[in-house]
Amino acid sequence: MVRGKTQMKRIENPTSRQVTFSKRRSGLLKKAFELSVLCDAEVGLMVFSPRGKLYEFSSTSMAKTIERYKSHSKDSANHHNRVTEQNIQQLKFETAALQKKIQFLEASKKKLLAENLDSCSIEELHQTEAKLEQSLQKIRGKKNRLLEDQMAKLTEKQAALLRENGALRQKVEEQCKMQQTREQTVPVTEGTPSNEEEQKIEVETELHIGWPPVRSPKTNKAVKKHSE
Structure with missing residues (x-):
């Protein structure tokens, strides 16, 4: 489980604050000394206590180290200023070139739209x-x-x-x-007379008195039956 970073803040108790200052100051001076010896580095360290007391360490001379720091800072500032000035000049040059290009494009656009043609020469008109x-x-x-x-x-x-x-x-x-x-293969159902049978059937419409006539099975016609 990763613990969250504890927020560092000022020690409120004066005694604890003074003890912590003494311990950390001693450790810081010791580290500065070790760095100068082990790495052959020029180290200058200054610490002011809360009461304004100065504690310092210098591997060579504090004044020499401070002068070297000022010179280096001045050179860095001059270099930064030179770089900034060069960048400004470059930006000015690019801005001027872009403005000229925009003006040229605007003029070409007007020519293509048949505007401001009075000042154009024959060659410019041919190009357009x-x-x-x-x-x-x-x-x-x-x-x-x-x-x-x-x-x-x-x-x-x-x-x-x-x-x-x-x-x-x-x-x-x-x-x-x-x-x-399907229509050609539908069979004829029983009891339904065919066309030929329908033509052979005759409807009896005459009125008969007596026994009903007997139909001949061959001719399907009524045969009169005489009473004895």
Whole structure:
């Protein structure tokens, strides 16, 4: 489990604060001495206590170390100022170049829009005309490519519709054939007279007195029966 970083703050108890200062000061001076000896480094250390007392350590001379620090800081500042000045000059140069380029583009734009042509020479007008022709060729080429793409999509859609129409037509024809075959193979049900039998049946409409007539099984006609 990783412990959170404890926030360092001022020791409120004066006695504890003085004890901690003495221990940390001694340890810091010891580390500075070890660094100067082990690494042959020029070290200068100054510590002021809360009461204003100075504690210092210098591997050579504190005044010499301070003078060296000032010289180094001055050189660093001068170098930084030189770099800053060079950057400012470079930015000014780039800004001026961009402004010129923007002005040139604005003038070219106005020429292409047929504005401020009074100050143009014949050569400038020819150049503007050539640029317009190039632009028109690119525009026409782009338009033709878009039209070709649309035509290809429409042709593909038409082919798909034709295939779908052919499939539907074939399906309808198959259904019609199946219907015709079903109608031809339907059997005649019993008790339903055929066309020939319907033609042979005659309807008796005459009124008879006496016994009902007997029909001949051959001719299906009524035969009069005389009473004895």
